[in-house]
């Protein structure tokens with residue numbers, strides 16, 4: 001069954017509580033959070049599945065490609081010639097800037113990511129098991145909501161990932 005998130009009222013989304021390890025509902029506009037589903041949502045009637053039940057998560061990422069990437073080209077650079085080591089240096093610099101609170105992954109992804117998702121601040125939307133490359137999936141599903149990954153290697157290049165829901 002597809003997830004029924006679209007049935008949630010506007011600005012509401014399902015998130016996973018770290019402390020209680022259970023889903024809660026968060027309004028991205030009012031910043032309100034509640035354990036009970038928002039009024040009028042299908043989830044009130046127990047219909048359909050939330051993203052949590054369907055095993056989907058949401059994440060954003062910043063991809064730095066290198067000469068060994070399966071496709072060493074991107075919207076920002078036709079021919080990517082940096083080495084894997086140079087790509088890792090960049091990724092570690094970006095990670096330091098994010099953990100120091102100087103910027104966010106979304107902000108950096110917009111200008112620095114070699115993925116087409118750069119246009120959406122790195123947002124990949126909701127995805128479930130089997131949709132992403134194994135190393136990317138394993139890293140993403142191992143994150144708590146709002147957690148930033150260590151450098152993650154895939155055939156596409158080197159990633160920083162933040163789980164957003």
Ligand SMILES: O=C(O)CN(Cc1ccccc1)C(=O)c1nc(-c2ccccc2)[nH]c1C(=O)O
Pocket residue numbers: 061063070071073074114115116117124132133136154155156
């Ligand atoms: O690996 C390849 O042969 C080419 N790809 C795959 C790809 C290409 C365009 C759009 C999405 C995925 C990429 O290199 C790539 N991988 C990603 C990617 C990898 C992991 C998670 C999300 C995106 N983005 C890109 C991109 O150009 O924009």
